[in-house]
Structure formats: structure tokens, C-alpha cells
Amino acid sequence: MHALSRRAALLAALAATASPWVAAQPWPTKPLKIIVGFPPGSSPDITARTFSEPLSKALGQPVIVENKVGAGGNIGADAVAKATDDHTIGLMINGNMTIAKLLNPTVPFDPLKDFAPLSLVGTSPLVLTAPVSQPDVPATASAKEFFEAARKAGDKWSYGTPGVGTVGHIGTELLKARSHINPVHVPYPGYPQVATAMLGGQLQMAMIPPALAQAQARAGKLRMIGVTSSGRSSLAPDVPSLAEAGIQDFSLEIWNAFAAPASMPAAIQARLSALISDITRSEEVRGKLFQQGWNTVGSSAEGLANRIKADTRALGRVIAERGIKVE
Incomplete structure (x- = not known):
């Protein structure tokens, strides 16, 4: 029994010293x-x-x-x-x-x-954006008029996202249900490609990050319809929320x-x-x-x-x- 006790004590001592030794190992050892x-x-x-x-x-x-x-x-x-x-x-x-x-x-x-x-x-919220020049949406159209045009267009419109399963995809599907519009989903590698496709007329709408939306809006290339936050966002304070555009109970980040x-x-x-x-x-x-x-x-x-x-x-x-x- 005495030998077993000494062995147990030795093992306990080793266990007690092992953890600090492991923690002391250098990391990172490479990039x-x-x-x-x-x-x-x-x-x-x-x-x-x-x-x-x-x-x-x-x-x-x-x-x-x-x-x-x-x-x-x-x-x-x-x-x-x-x-x-x-x-x-x-x-x-x-x-x-x-x-x-x-x-x-x-x-x-x-x-x-x-x-x-x-x-x-x-x-961050996303910003629902659209090309400034759209044949069926006047440049001066309000958010309400934009959604009315989208409803009339049905599946003739397309929306872009950075891919299937991204929040932009899920969020736009939720928006479709809440606003009774039906644009077709087109996935792209990332948000810059989505913006480029809108500028080229391949897409009629997309939810994109505020910084990208504001840069394109300042350049006069895209219009900002509304932010997806429940109220106005500090990231885009001049852009109304989608709730202000008549889309109730909608919030997405x-x-x-x-x-x-x-x-x-x-x-x-x-x-x-x-x-x-x-x-x-x-x-x-x-x-x-x-x-x-x-x-x-x-x-x-x-x-x-x-x-x-x-x-x-x-x-x-x-x-x-x-x-x-x-x-």
C-alpha cells in the first residue's frame, strides 16, 4: 500500500507540473x-x-x-x-x-x-439598392413606387447576392414574402460583383453593405431604397428604413x-x-x-x-x- 501511495503521489506531482509546461510552449511558431x-x-x-x-x-x-x-x-x-x-x-x-x-x-x-x-x-444592416436608370422605374420614384414596380414586374426582375445561403439571400426571400414581390435570385462571388451587375443592368435590385451602397449612390450610379434595420442606422443615417417604405416588422443584420x-x-x-x-x-x-x-x-x-x-x-x-x- 505504501508503494502504491508513493506512485500515486509521483503521478499527481507530474500532472501538476505538466499543465504549466504545456502552457509555456511557444505559440505561434509560424505565420x-x-x-x-x-x-x-x-x-x-x-x-x-x-x-x-x-x-x-x-x-x-x-x-x-x-x-x-x-x-x-x-x-x-x-x-x-x-x-x-x-x-x-x-x-x-x-x-x-x-x-x-x-x-x-x-x-x-x-x-x-x-x-x-x-x-x-x-x-451592419444591408441597404436595398437599385440602378438609378431602370426603364420601368423613374429616377424620382419613391420607395413605395419602387415596390409597386417590382410587384408588376414579377419574375422578370432579378436580385443578386454573394451566394446561396448568405444573409442577403435569406433576407431578400423574407422581403419577397413581406412585400409580395418575386424577383429571381442570381448568386455572385461577392458584393462588388453584385454591384457591378446592377450597374450593368443584369440585376434590378440587391441588398448590399452600407459603405458600398453609399459610395455608388454618391457616384450617382445606384439608388438606396431603404436599410434593413428596424429603424434608421448610424451607418447610413440619411437612408429610411424599409419600415418607413411600408415593409413592416422587417429587421435584418x-x-x-x-x-x-x-x-x-x-x-x-x-x-x-x-x-x-x-x-x-x-x-x-x-x-x-x-x-x-x-x-x-x-x-x-x-x-x-x-x-x-x-x-x-x-x-x-x-x-x-x-x-x-x-x-
């Missing part, structure tokens, strides 16, 4: 990679690059942004979920972290199981967030979560994100996890009600 599922110049890409320099300074290693484009961001999200090097994270959007699996059971990752939430970076593979060690997750949260709330980055069209958050990992669950429920209801499926 940190941020995967973005959308093209260079897109909103998620610009956000990721905003964080690359301050993260690099904090970690003492280069931070590389890698674009893996396609499937509404799901190709990039899958790459994040499957990364095993403990030096890869993702700048993610709502759809990839919430309803991807509800839309398509064959998606090769599970948003609720395969990601470790790090921090919610920013939130996009957001972006950092996530890691679920397999990443908890200590590294915690360090990255704290760093990203602090960087998000810094005056410099907060200002840059606002200029990009984001209300900054900088949440804890738990705060992001709660937002994921809430949005999965809310957007999941729209998917079920509208019968939305992968095209």
Missing part, C-alpha cells in the same frame, strides 16, 4: 493564416486585412490573409474547419456559421460543431466574426479571442471598421456563440417558411 471565403476587395477580405497588422504586432509573427472563394463562403469555411496546424483561423460571415447545414445537408462541415467561436467583430477550428487547443483559442476582442475595440480599428460600414462589437467567445445560436433559429425559420434550398 498565422486568416482564411476568407470571398474575393479580394470584398467586405470580409477588407475586414480581415484590417486585423492582419495589429494581430501580427501582438503575436510577433506575420499574419497572412488567404482567399478561398466560392459557394457563398462555404469553401473557405470548410478550409477553416479542417485546418489542423493550430495557426489557421477564419474571418466568417453569418451564413457560414449559422444556417449552412440547414440549407444543404451535404455541406462538409457543421457550423455548431466544427468551429470554435472567437469574437464577433461587427454588425449581417455580421462578421473570427472563428478557429474546433480542434485548436483551448489555450490558443482563449488568447486569440482576447486579442481580437481588444483589437476590435481599439480606437484605430473601430474607426476603420466604421468607415467600412460596421458597428463594432468585439465580443467574447461566449457572446459570439450565443449570437450564432439565436441567428440559426431566426434564419432557420425563414428557410423553412420559404422552402429555400441550394440551387
Whole structure:
């Protein structure tokens, strides 16, 4: 019994010293990679690059942004979920972290199981926009007149989004139900391509981020019909809400967030979560994100996890009600 006690004491001593030793191992040992599922110049890409320099300074290693484009961001999200090097994270959007699996059971990752939430970076409404020059909508048309024209057009109109299952897609389907319009969905790689298609006359409407909408509106190329927030937004204070345009009980936000593979060690997750949260709330980055069209958050990992669950429920209801499926 005495020998067994001594052995147990030795094992306990080793266990007690193992944890600090593991925690003391150097990390990062190589550059940190941020995967973005959308093209260079897109909103998620610009956000990721905003964080690359301050993260690099904090970690003492280069931070590389890698674009893996396609499937509404799901190709990039899958790459994040499957990364095993403990030096890869993702700048993610709502759809990839919430309803991807509800839309398509064959998606090769599970948003609720395969990601470790790090921090919610920013939130934003979208802005319903349309080309300034449309044959069936006068340039001086009000929001009410715009919707009347859309109802008459039926499925002769098209709307664009950054892909199937993105919030722009789900949100426009909800808008179709609330406003009794019926434009056809056309997916694109990202919001810049959606805006270009509107300017070229291939699309008659789209929900796009405020910064992009305002830039095109200032150039006289797109008109802003209304923001998708429940009231007016500080990101676009001069634009009426869709409620003011007669679309009641309509509220929609996009957001972006950092996530890691679920397999990443908890200590590294915690360090990255704290760093990203602090960087998000810094005056410099907060200002840059606002200029990009984001209300900054900088949440804890738990705060992001709660937002994921809430949005999965809310957007999941729209998917079920509208019968939305992968095209």
C-alpha cells in the first residue's frame, strides 16, 4: 500500500507540473493564416486585412490573409474547419456559421460543431439598392413606387447576392414574402460583383453593405431604397428604413466574426479571442471598421456563440417558411 501511495503521489506531482509546461510552449511558431471565403476587395477580405497588422504586432509573427472563394463562403469555411496546424483561423460571415447545414445537408462541415467561436467583430444592416436608370422605374420614384414596380414586374426582375445561403439571400426571400414581390435570385462571388451587375443592368435590385451602397449612390450610379434595420442606422443615417417604405416588422443584420477550428487547443483559442476582442475595440480599428460600414462589437467567445445560436433559429425559420434550398 505504501508503494502504491508513493506512485500515486509521483503521478499527481507530474500532472501538476505538466499543465504549466504545456502552457509555456511557444505559440505561434509560424505565420498565422486568416482564411476568407470571398474575393479580394470584398467586405470580409477588407475586414480581415484590417486585423492582419495589429494581430501580427501582438503575436510577433506575420499574419497572412488567404482567399478561398466560392459557394457563398462555404469553401473557405470548410478550409477553416479542417485546418489542423493550430495557426489557421477564419474571418466568417453569418451564413457560414449559422444556417449552412440547414440549407444543404451535404455541406462538409457543421457550423455548431466544427468551429470554435472567437469574437464577433461587427454588425451592419444591408441597404436595398437599385440602378438609378431602370426603364420601368423613374429616377424620382419613391420607395413605395419602387415596390409597386417590382410587384408588376414579377419574375422578370432579378436580385443578386454573394451566394446561396448568405444573409442577403435569406433576407431578400423574407422581403419577397413581406412585400409580395418575386424577383429571381442570381448568386455572385461577392458584393462588388453584385454591384457591378446592377450597374450593368443584369440585376434590378440587391441588398448590399452600407459603405458600398453609399459610395455608388454618391457616384450617382445606384439608388438606396431603404436599410434593413428596424429603424434608421448610424451607418447610413440619411437612408429610411424599409419600415418607413411600408415593409413592416422587417429587421435584418449581417455580421462578421473570427472563428478557429474546433480542434485548436483551448489555450490558443482563449488568447486569440482576447486579442481580437481588444483589437476590435481599439480606437484605430473601430474607426476603420466604421468607415467600412460596421458597428463594432468585439465580443467574447461566449457572446459570439450565443449570437450564432439565436441567428440559426431566426434564419432557420425563414428557410423553412420559404422552402429555400441550394440551387
